[in-house]
Amino acid sequence: MAVTAKHYAEIYRQFQAPISKRYDCGKKCAPHNGGVPVCCDIDNAIPIVDKPEWSLLKSRTDLWQRLKPTTPSQRREVKSLEDSESCAIKCKGAAHCERDNRSLACRSFPYFPYFDPKGNLVGLAHYWAFEGQCWVIANPMIVDQAFVTEMVASHEYMFRHDKKWHETYVEFSASMRRVFSRRKKKFAVLGRDGGYFWVLPHSGGKMIPAKAEDLARLGKMFPEDPATDANAAA
Ligand code: SF4
Numbered sequence: 001m002a003v004t005a006k007h008y009a010e011i012y013r014q015f016q017a018p019i020s021k022r023y024d025c026g027k028k029c030a031p032h033n034g035g036v037p038v039c040c041d042i043d044n045a046i047p048i049v050d051k052p053e054w055s056l057l058k059s060r061t062d063l064w065q066r067l068k069p070t071t072p073s074q075r076r077e078v079k080s081l082e083d084s085e086s087c088a089i090k091c092k093g094a095a096h097c098e099r100d101n102r103s104l105a106c107r108s109f110p111y112f113p114y115f116d117p118k119g120n121l122v123g124l125a126h127y128w129a130f131e132g133q134c135w136v137i138a139n140p141m142i143v144d145q146a147f148v149t150e151m152v153a154s155h156e157y158m159f160r161h162d163k164k165w166h167e168t169y170v171e172f173s174a175s176m177r178r179v180f181s182r183r184k185k186k187f188a189v190l191g192r193d194g195g196y197f198w199v200l201p202h203s204g205g206k207m208i209p210a211k212a213e214d215l216a217r218l219g220k221m222f223p224e225d226p227a228t229d230a231n232a233a234a
């Protein structure tokens, strides 16, 4: 069975929570990216949707269009999708964003559903390629529990209807463990029922509880950020 446009409509209905009610994180990263939030900048992140999601978006709004590549990297990306079930799209830009018509990737960024080695969906982990650009990754304690809960529930709904997506994230989670083991570094997981965990390198995916104050030491991202407490930087 595969996810249809109808399923995506239900996923959108279930997953509306902002990443943080207290922070407009776009205001944190945009000043360091020519005034555009990093995840809304086609030069940094090309939105990829599968065809049923694209059908749904087209039926709801004219916010999006198929990406007509203008740079070598965009051309490569579009070409790589030619024979696939997905396509690259582009919105009208952050100034024209329509909350209800954001793609699932927009709603989820910078997180993906993280599976432990036994195949349990234990929470959310971040797209590590955006470390150093996405302020949220360096400040995970600002993420609201409502966001985590809705993201997990809507993805579980998706996985019930599409085993392929389930497998994709199981494999992506394993890739993250391999990458961080090579780096000899732990990474943070936002627990699906609250709380934080570290996944330790070279441990077979062992998770230990992490304190919010330890996460606050993850990274001073921009020069204007306080060194250890993002909550002071509302
Ligand atoms: S999620 Fe990350 S990259 Fe996107 S607007 Fe927020 S801080 Fe910027």
Ligand code: SF4
Binding pocket: 039, 040, 041, 047, 091, 092, 093, 094, 095, 096, 097, 098, 101, 102, 103, 106
């Ligand atoms: S739809 Fe909104 S959140 Fe998604 S890329 Fe466009 S401006 Fe950003």
